Amino acid sequence: MHIHILGICGTFMGGIAVLAKAAGHRVTGCDANVYPPMSTQLESQGIELIEGFDPAQTKLSPDIYVIGNVVSRGNPLMEEILNRGLPYISGPQWLAENVLQGKWVLAVAGTHGKTTTSSMLAWILEYAGLAPGFLIGGVPENFSVSARLPQAPTQDKNSISPFFVIEADEYDTAFFDKRSKFVHYRPRTAVLNNLEFDHADIFEDLGAIEKQFHHLVRTVPQQGLVVMNGKETSLQRVIDKGCWTPVEKFGTETDWQSANAQGDGSFDVYYRNENESSGKLQGHVAWSLLGEHNRMNALASIAAARHAGVAVEVSIAALTEFKNVKRRMEIRGVVNGITVYDDFAHHPTAITTTVAGLRSKVGAFKITGARILAVLEPRSNTMKLGVMKSALPASLQEADLVFCYGANLGWDAVEALSAIKDKATVYEDLNIMVAAITEAAQAGDYVLVMSNGGFGGVHQKILDALRVKFQVE
CATH class of the missing domain: 3.90.190.20 (Mur ligase, C-terminal domain)
Incomplete structure (x- = not known):
């Protein structure tokens, strides 16, 4: 299949381009600003890039146009696509139908920490030999790429990993689909890192964002897991709207906690279930990442990885070798x-x-x-x-x-x-x-x-x- 991506140089749409190319599709794309580093990364993958949105690009005759959310009505190429009745689809929907379908999706949502936590989670699964696919809005230094398809697990080189980690953004999908991107992903494991007011250009208030987060929660199956920041009253309001999935919290006295944080960034991990009077020490994360927010990110990734079958001690060992994400300290x-x-x-x-x-x-x-x-x-x-x-x-x-x-x-x-x-x-x-x-x-x-x-x-x-x-x- 030949797909032509409008708005290809954004991190998310560029990731889709890489995944589509790896899946065997012919990929071309255009954007208003085609320049390094994204342009060189895509061109190195054999993806043809075109500067601007000239309607003449319809002469490429792709099987479908994949539309990024930077594209709005009035865009000359988009208007030509609409006028001629040509097939188009949003980036998140294309991803859901062509990459995520049938996968165990681990989605990381939240106002802050999505990229870092997604990177931690992908690395833990990789360290455990599960060879996940991923699409992350940054470049994890443990991988050096922001997106890849699932690979062959260490335990069975003749199979393909069922796991896919995705940074789940609440920003809108496209000009023709104003739902948040993450409602398309249908995760089995959903991490809700935090929730504050943001994206004032598309959301009226915090309540409007909470509604979209609840749409995400509605898609998680009963046999799935919601991993939630227990300190966030906004997230508790989301869960209180209705949740049909087990919930594990981090940052509170129940479930997952950190303790004994040191100046070098290291800390202890504790877990306490509802039947225990106190948390049990799970291990010590020895790394150089700083701040409570990174300890919270770590707890979320440990909990999510455990749901995918990774032992806590393996996750802690993996985090000790985590190298963070480019542009994060x-x-x-x-x-x-x-x-x-x-x-x-x-x-x-x-x-x-x-x-x-x-x-x-x-x-x-x-x-x-x-x-x-x-x-x-x-x-x-x-x-x-x-x-x-x-x-x-x-x-x-x-x-x-x-x-x-x-x-x-x-x-x-x-x-x-x-x-x-x-x-x-x-x-x-x-x-x-x-x-x-x-x-x-x-x-x-x-x-x-x-x-x-x-x-x-x-x-x-x-x-x-x-x-x-x-x-x-």
């Missing part, structure tokens, strides 16, 4: 004792946990002298709308200096950060901001860059400027 370089990190955090809650995690690692400034220089780009649709702006000052409290890129916002970042104006500065020019960061940085500092986009290559610009400042090769 990824060290981009060190110059003259100044460490530059890259992180995907773009929601105030994610910013809070990211900064707090780094602070717990480097220690309090008064004790260690280590400063955190937070560099922020409010780039997500929700942040651009200013819905979360009032929460920004609190999310950055543990940073010592804050550099905010305020260009192209629909709100006043200076006013929004006025509560921390003694340490926060807003810039409209990226190069001027880089110069200010370079001037302020000193040996022992940690520069934490947070954005869900490329941020104009600011990480490399900072490193280059630091090399010039300190005359380092």
Whole structure:
């Protein structure tokens, strides 16, 4: 089959392209911005890419057009497809019908931590020899690819793994299907990591998102499992709407808990069922990931993997070798004792946990002298709308200096950060901001860059400027 993907350079649609190609289909695609790294990744797979949405692309005569949610009415190619009555389908539906059908799907949903938890879960199954397929909205460093079809398990090289791990996004499916993507996946194991208000461009309020999460819960079979963050009242409201599936919680006194967290990131795992008075020690996760949010992600992945038949001790051993995901507290370089990190955090809650995690690692400034220089780009649709702006000052409290890129916002970042104006500065020019960061940085500092986009290559610009400042090769 020949499929032509509209919006192919997004992480999700690019993953579908890779899976379709691996399944033996001819794959072509187009997007408004065809550029590295996604373009080179896809082209290396033998996938033909076309810049723009020219209606003349219908001359390719594919068997079906797969439509990404970046495509809207008025798109010239989409209008041609509609006018001519050509066959089309959304990305999530194509994935469900052509890849996920008949698989044991493990879906990870939540406002935060989907990519990291999906990566942990896929790695645990891989470590256990189960060779899962996966589609993740990032690049897990244990795999170096964001998507693959199920492989042959270690135990039976003549079969194909039934398991598929997917990052289950609540964003809408397509312009013609306003349901959340994840309702198409029909998981047997569903992880509900957390639930806060986000995607203000498509959801009116938190209740609207809770409704979509309940649609997901409705699709999980009685013999399945819902793994739920027990600290989230919003998720409890989702379950209270009706749940026909066993539920295991993490982060509470029942079911899965973490304890004895150390400054190096390591912690103990406990499990307590409803018939026990106290939790039983399951093992010790020795890794370098920081923060309570990562401990919660680990508990969720351990619980989900156990449902798929992986012993807890195997999961703990796997997590000890987990290498995280690119752009999740990824060290981009060190110059003259100044460490530059890259992180995907773009929601105030994610910013809070990211900064707090780094602070717990480097220690309090008064004790260690280590400063955190937070560099922020409010780039997500929700942040651009200013819905979360009032929460920004609190999310950055543990940073010592804050550099905010305020260009192209629909709100006043200076006013929004006025509560921390003694340490926060807003810039409209990226190069001027880089110069200010370079001037302020000193040996022992940690520069934490947070954005869900490329941020104009600011990480490399900072490193280059630091090399010039300190005359380092």
